[in-house]
Amino acid sequence: MIEHTAPSPLILLTATVVEMLPLAKQLHLQQQSPLSWQGQVAGLDVIAQVTGMGPDRAAQAVREAAQLCPNGRILYAGFAGGLVSTLHIGSVLCPATVINDARQVVMLDGQMPDTLISVGRLVSTPTEKSQLASDTQAVAVDMESHAAAVTAMELGIKLTVVRSISDEAHQTLPTWSVYCISEDGQTSGKGVARVLLTGPWRLPAMLMMGKRAKIASQSLAYFVEGKIGQWAMN
Secondary structure, rough: OOOOOOOOOOEEOOOOOHHHHHOOOOOOOOOOOOOOOEEEEEEEEEEEEEEOOOHHHHHHEEEEEEHHHHOOEEEEEEEEEEOOOOOOOOOOOOOEEEEEOOOOOEEOOOOOEEEEEEOOOOOOOOHHHHHHHHHHHHEEEEOOHHHHHHHHHHOOOEEEEEHHHHHEOOOOOOOOOHHHEOOOEEHHHHHHHHHHOOHHHHHHHHHHHHHHHHHHHHHHHHHHHHHHHHHHOO
């Protein structure tokens, strides 16, 4: 008699609640706490967690995921800034390579021959983006993927990164946007109020950022759902 063991759960991670909510809705996941969701997608158990922003929180989340599901797979999803003109709002990347500021390379379980770079700061202006692309040949930038990939490699756990472009190479990402998200990845009402009270003229830019995030979220959710469906069939 052949015994069929159930596949290990998939761990779905995002840095922020803004990135997670559309995914949870698309995947019909049930919220368990302000930062966690669970459910099934195509028969595959999915555990979703918001990690908070930055490399340290990303690395810690991967360590916790490896303890929870040592034989599982991690999908780190979210937004990225475009560094090249060919990427538009909502363009989705599943890169094979991620590097950091020190040009340390980690190979990912990705299906696209693109390079993503992770840096520990906000890359906000077109000039910064252009210089980063020229120096590294990376096509997009985020803050968490390299730290997550290094940790996953050290622990011997599979990691896939999926990123959707939320700001293009020619667009400026306001530096004040960091105040709108708390350390744990939740939207900060106090931060948003502070930004608008000290600069009410920022409202149009904030609304435009929200519009771009919505487009990026939709593309990300559809791609992730398809990706999980592929894994469920294999």
